[in-house]
Amino acid sequence: MKYVDEYSDAEIVQKLLAKIHSTSQSHPKRIVLMEVCGTHTMAIFRSGLRRLLPSNIRLLSGPGCPVCVTPNHYLDKAIAYARKDDVIITTFGDMLRVPGSSSSLEKEKSCGGDVVVVYSPLEALKIAQENTGKKIVFLAIGFETTAPTVAATIKIAQEKNIQNFFAFSGHKLVPPAMQALVGYKDLHIDGFICPGHVSTIIGSKPYEFISEQYNIPCVVTGFEPLDIVQAIFMLTQQIVNSEAPKVQIQYRRSVKEEGNLRALDLMREIFEVEESNWRGLGNIPESGLKIKEGFSAYDAEANVPVQVEETRENEACICGAILRGVNTPLDCPLFGRICTPESPVGPCMVSSEGTCAAYFKYGDYGK
């Protein structure tokens, strides 16, 4: 058991797809399923699943790409940090090329800004230990999957008395964004493919309000082709058989109902919940994480003062509507012409998990 190859068996995938076709053909309406997570969006496009589904099942990509939903004012502040001589910015690679109001971290780097791409917040901590004369600002973006790794890093910084490591929290929480989505009148969703690794941390219970209050079934799903096909089958069954909507876990090898309690405890020790601004979705109550006062010594915003330029948005870019699920990249006048992976205008084209990047790379314009 290697937990990957076993879940890519093409023969079983085909047979399950046949079951999905026969289950859904009797259904009189179109079935719209949203994959909330950007990692799912990429897995779905990479496997070509969209083309193999019945014509009455539509997959919609949601706001689950952390880079994409990070608003311009966060980027502008990160860029302002990068312009300070005594700061080294440490960041996940996807953030580098995202345009802010007038610059990007990549541009700042080419102008001499100290910007280092890291794979883990622990690498940022190591850079802090090696550069005691500098302030190391780590761009802490990501959902519940990533926040505990930053919380653990802050604890290690405290234990080792490292005083020049600062996290700039842009962490966001997935269930409040799903609640915002189901409130949109111009968006209809019949079922949610819930993120497998966010749920590895938070469990399946935080989605229960969606099935109970909004009557929308949810399936917590893994990332291999068989996982996704099974989840679509489970959702289709709930919808076609008019079962009472419920939350089911497909990804049982990783997700427990209660989640990862150790990671959750650590996350709650370091962070508190606050309102947060999402690109495309606006301000959502209790959807972001801020560093608690007791750990403010590790909070970039409390320790590294900067002047931030006035935030501007690119009016022509429709990333916001794409993140809300009300438009696809094909509705955007910039897509594929002015906005490409080589010369991206909006974050959904920059991020390797962005919906525009997926449409562009895999050319799956059919559905």
Next chain:
Amino acid sequence: MCLAIPMKVIEIKNSEAVVELGGVEREANLQLVEDVRVGDYILIHAGFAIQKLDREEAEKTLSYLRQMAEMV
């Protein structure tokens, strides 16, 4: 960004593990997980193990899927 890769634990030193996939070795921090042993598969995200994979559940899912496929 929420990508996490299942890797095999080949060595444990305090709260760090050496993990391996396809011949590539990496270090992973074990602070977010419990009861990890050499030979286990753990999900790695941003340098941390975020879960120990449950072999029994993994096999249950696969055997259910194989049964479903036979019923087509």
